Amino acid sequence: MRFKDVFSIIGPSMVGPSSSHTAGAVRLGRTARHVLGGQPERAEIIFYGSFATTYRGHGTDLAIIAGLLDYDTDDLRIREAFEQAEEAGMKVQIRSAQKAGVHPNTAMMILERGDQRIVVTGSSIGGGNIEIVSIDDFDVKFTAIYPTLLIFHADRRGILAEMTDIFKHADANIGYMEVDRKSRSGDALTVIESDEMLDSECMDRIAELPDVHRVCFIHLTAKGDRA
Amino acid sequence: MRFTNLEQLIQLCEKEQVTIGQLMVTEQAAEAGRSTQEVIQQMTSYYGIMKEAVLKGIDSEMQPRSGLTGGDARRVHTYLQQGMPSLGEVACTAMAYALAVSEVNASMGRIIATPTAGSCGIIPGVFVSSQERFGWSDEQMVQGLFSAGAIGYVIANNSFVSGAEGGCQAEVGSAIGMAAGALVELRGGTPEQAVHAVGLALKNTLGLICDPVAGLVEIPCIVRNGFGAVTAMAAADMALAGIKSVIPSDEVIDVMLEVGSAMPEKHRETALGGLAQTPTGKRIMKELYEKEEG
Structure with missing residues (x-):
């Protein structure tokens, strides 16, 4: 839809x-x-x-x-x-x-x-x-209607499980998720649309994961920047 | 949402003994993870903005940046007060209000996209004039907006609601269908009758191209909103009188997709065809951009 x-x-x-x-x-x-x-x-x-x-x-x-x-x-x-x-x-x-x-x-x-x-x-x-x-150079597809996390990271075994585990512990549900990578073991971008607002602690934990380069949070219904 | 087409929408409403509007309130609350009060509150604030836009467009002379249009809502309103419009007072008021909101839009004023800004006059035109006439409460009007929203949701997901994708039928056409169905429900019609009104209305705009002069949401968009409000009321009356859309409304929506997909790019909001490329349309565009760059 x-x-x-x-x-x-x-x-x-x-x-x-x-x-x-x-x-x-x-x-x-x-x-x-x-x-x-x-x-x-x-x-x-x-x-x-x-x-x-x-x-x-x-x-x-x-x-x-x-x-x-x-x-x-x-x-x-x-x-x-x-x-x-x-x-x-x-x-x-x-x-x-x-x-x-x-x-x-x-x-x-x-x-x-x-x-x-x-x-x-x-x-x-x-x-x-x-x-x-x-x-x-990443292909993505998101609408910015929902709280959306963009996670720039390296393509590594288990990294997605580590991210989603943080969601689970934050009691946040993932409505949509996609991953695009430039090459095997190269740079990757994961986009996660969340049903719930995410607190800064949750984002910090994702940012601190090994091989995560940068995390940004998009939430257009609120005012101000959340880098 | 638990429905993807209008037939499923009717079945859900009949099974749960609710109106389309009531069903959409609970569906929206579930989808957004918010309470029904919260979603009703947001829609209520939107209805307030629609009423403000009607007032603004009737009370003051709207002047879009292009200088091409403006003041038509006041013209119709004054004419209505002075004489006997061919349409009758009710439809003429709806037309004036629809023009008013479209002029506010063209002047970069604040409006609610229903479903788009190009078609933002039709629902407020029908709703605000009908509220005045029938004495309905704001709560009822807000239910009506949810009903219109449910219809638009089905159209948007099975066809399109942007002129660039599907031509004017997708914008003005969709808005007329939404307003017609919602009006049937506000007047006490059944969900089935409301859905017939949608099909009847959409059939009347199939093939309508999007050909705005100089690419502006003014000519012919503003008057098409005026016409749209009147047509929506006509479709609602037909459905309330018992006329059915022989081709089911869901199938009419599919036709809109078929026709829009076959529409050449020049007739899809590019200003490369239709009224935009008439000798006068081209002259207006040339003058406007020379003025801007000069």
Whole structure:
């Protein structure tokens, strides 16, 4: 089921004019910010498909920038996102490109913060709902509706059992989980959608597991960063 | 959720002797791991935002950034107060309210996507005008929103609700079906009648393309919301009168998927075809972007 929730049909509460091109874009930007773990210093945004042809009229550019600033979909400051970004010291560059086979509403976001750089690609699938399809070179598929953990780690025997064991002890249920790796014993990314909110202790325990490089927590219904 | 199509939805409601709205409240609470009060509270706040948008669009002159549209809701509202609209007062009020919310949306004001922003006027147009007319409580309207949400949930998962994927039929069409079914239930119709209203309504928008001028959610989106509110009421009346959708509503939803999947990209929210590529549509786009870049 692509849509799991009544509030993905009636909702979100949002600033217009387009749920896919404005509200969905805010959520794409916000999710990417949370993957980075904080406010980007530089952001390059590349639009594909319908995003590329109609982003100006829909304020998709304003919306993604607003998301990178961690605004929610109904924040009236979305209209002034360019000014707000400048004030916050975030440099933004926007361009359009073509690519075969991508969903019609797709954006790639290349974000930099200090010496950190990530590339997040996602699509807006309608009604403000999104799907993140890749992070750096990993293929993923998550919606950011649920509390979501991204765990960057090395591909090692038993590491998934160690992660899920921490969930079990935190009494948190896993609703969806996927793993992608670049090569055998190489870098891997595990995405876990949890039915419950996760406390920082649970995340710390996962981060402290051997061969885990970085953990980030995405929870768009709450405000603020949780790196 | 325990249902994936409208037939299962009817069966569950009949078995448990509940309305579609009541069923959706408990299903949502279970899905989200929250109490029924919490989910009702969230929907109540959404209904408040819908009413605010209606008021805002009727009381003040909305001005979308493009300068192309705006003020149509007030025009219809004034016309309604001055004369005898061909539609009759009730449907004309619903139309004015639907235009109002769509204009607020085009002006980057706050709305609730139902199911999308492009179609955000239809449900508030039907709901707020019907509430005024029948004196329904907010609690009843919120139940109606859950009912609309259940119908939209089925459409979205079996077809689509974005213009970029399935054309305008997926946005405005879905919203009309949702509003029609919910209105049947609010007026005391059975779940079966509500589902017939969905099928009747959807059949009327099959094939509708998404061709916004300059890619903006304005032309023809705003007036299509006005038309949509009126059509939803017509579909609800047909179903309440006993008309059935001979092609079952679930099958109509499948047709929407078939038609939308076959729709060329230029007619799916790219502004590369339809009204957007008429001589006037192209001129508007050119002028707008020159202004923006100039």
